[in-house]
Amino acid sequence: VAGGLGRYFDIDPIIFRIGFVVLTLAGGAGVLAYLASWVLVPADPEPGQPPADRSRAATIVGAAILVVAACVLLGRGFFFFAPPLIGLGLIAVVGVLLWRAAGGNENAASTAAKLGLALLLLVVAVAGFVAVGLGAAIGGGAAIAGVVIALGVALAVSAFLGGRRWLVLPALIIAVPLGFVAAAGIDVKGGGVGDRDYQPTTVADLQRGYKLGIGQMRLDLTHVDLPPGRTPLRLDMGIGSVRMVVPDDVCVASKVKVGAGYARMLDRDSGGLDVDWRQSPEQKAGVKRLVIDGDVGIGEIQVVNSRSGFTTWDNHRQFDNQFDRRFDTRVGSIDLSPGSDANAACTEAA
Amino acid sequence: VKRERFDPASLVAGLVICGLGTLLLLDQTGAIDLSFGYLWPALLGTIGAILLAVGMTGKRR
Numbered sequence: 094v095a096g097g098l099g100r101y102f103d104i105d106p107i108i109f110r111i112g113f114v115v116l117t118l119a120g121g122a123g124v125l126a127y128l129a130s131w132v133l134v135p136a137d138p139e140p141g142q143p144p145a146d147r148s149r150a151a152t153i154v155g156a157a158i159l160v161v162a163a164c165v166l167l168g169r170g171f172f173f174f175a176p177p178l179i180g181l182g183l184i185a186v187v188g189v190l191l192w193r194a195a196g197g198n199e200n201a202a203s204t205a206a207k208l209g210l211a212l213l214l215l216v217v218a219v220a221g222f223v224a225v226g227l228g229a230a231i232g233g234g235a236a237i238a239g240v241v242i243a244l245g246v247a248l249a250v251s252a253f254l255g256g257r258r259w260l261v262l263p264a265l266i267i268a269v270p271l272g273f274v275a276a277a278g279i280d281v282k283g284g285g286v287g288d289r290d291y292q293p294t295t296v297a298d299l300q301r302g303y304k305l306g307i308g309q310m311r312l313d314l315t316h317v318d319l320p321p322g323r324t325p326l327r328l329d330m331g332i333g334s335v336r337m338v339v340p341d342d343v344c345v346a347s348k349v350k351v352g353a354g355y356a357r358m359l360d361r362d363s364g365g366l367d368v369d370w371r372q373s374p375e376q377k378a379g380v381k382r383l384v385i386d387g388d389v390g391i392g393e394i395q396v397v398n399s400r401s402g403f404t405t406w407d408n409h410r411q412f413d414n415q416f417d418r419r420f421d422t423r424v425g426s427i428d429l430s431p432g433s434d435a436n437a438a439c440t441e442a443a
Numbered sequence: 444v445k446r447e448r449f450d451p452a453s454l455v456a457g458l459v460i461c462g463l464g465t466l467l468l469l470d471q472t473g474a475i476d477l478s479f480g481y482l483w484p485a486l487l488g489t490i491g492a493i494l495l496a497v498g499m500t501g502k503r504r
Contacts, residue, residue, distance in 0.1 A: 156491070175484075179487060186490060245457045245463075265460075268463050273482070275467055275471065
């Protein structure tokens with residue numbers, strides 16, 4: 094059936110086979126379509142062969158990637174397969190384009206030349222990924238996206254002039270890292286790089302927000318006597334770690350966004366990609382309420398008090414002083430059961 | 444005068460890359476908030492469409 098359809102439409106019959114399987118898995122329509130085609134479509138005298146000079150491998154890989162893309166978009170799974178599949182897909186694109194550029198020859202000289210070119214492309218691609226990622230993170234994302242569109246337009250126009258398929262490579266080398274920076278929400282401009290420790294002792298010392306581009310930020314608010322009512326606090330991190338200790342008598346409300354990494358707000362935590370929540374607990378009148386607006390591109394943001402503890406990835410730190418110790422003494426002591434009282438200040442009498 | 448041959452794979456690749464670039468531009472200008480939940484399908488769709496177009500069309504001559 095697929096062979097007959099492929100011959101009739103002059104395309105690789107594997108496309109129809111994949112289509113039948115997808116339609117069958119998506120609700121069973123593939124079975125009916127196959128049976129109808131079996132009755133109506135004449136048999137192919139040379140079943141299963143792709144048209145001459147077409148690439149079956151590229152067709153199969155491309156169709157499979159599109160199926161996975163549809164599954165991810167429709168929430169049917171494969172989410173965790175997407176990143177490695179993107180890497181494999183990029184390698185396949187480079188391989189197919191190089192193969193085509195070399196005319197599909199298989200002699201030793203052309204194979205060596207292709208390998209050398211592939212290695213050179215790999216080096217250029219890695220350098221390009223890093224440069225584009227940094228450029229986007231420091232605020233050049235819109236201009237870079239404009240370059241991607243310009244390359245796409247040039248490629249489409251070139252189709253009428255014989256095609257310039259190699260333009261696909263710079264377009265993807267630019268688009269993929271920009272996409273990662275955009276999805277993670279990495280913003281390092283104006284924040285600086287390094288380690289920052291803050292230990293305000295009065296409300297006057299407490300800033301409305303703290304920002305760091307790349308690095309580690311630690312805030313100890315245990316000596317600050319917050320006033321009753323709402324105190325907003327903005328925490329921004331491009332790539333790195335934000336850890337904060339708050340007094341036990343403070344009710345914490347939070348709006349948290351982490352592109353890739355981990356977030357903990359007293360008795361709540363979440364990790365992975367696209368961590369995004371808003372938590373606004375009920376509270377009694379007169380309670381001290383710290384409203385945290387946390388935004389981390391890649392890394393972690395953790396807020397604890399003495400009733401909860403940091404989730405830590407390093408249990409062998411050396412503590413130089415009391416400040417350092419405060420940030421690591423409650424290793425793994427978090428209680429995530431429904432009865433956890435880490436944020437009990439919200440409902441305790443003021 | 445030599446007439447250049449039409450290359451459908453370049454047209455498909457150019458259009459899907461334009462679409463991806465537009466998505467990224469919308470995010471960068473704040474019109475949308477792109478997350479990994481939408482980035483993965485967008486990248487996979489772009490790469491898959493390019494491979495499919497290249498595989499289904501003949502070699503350029």
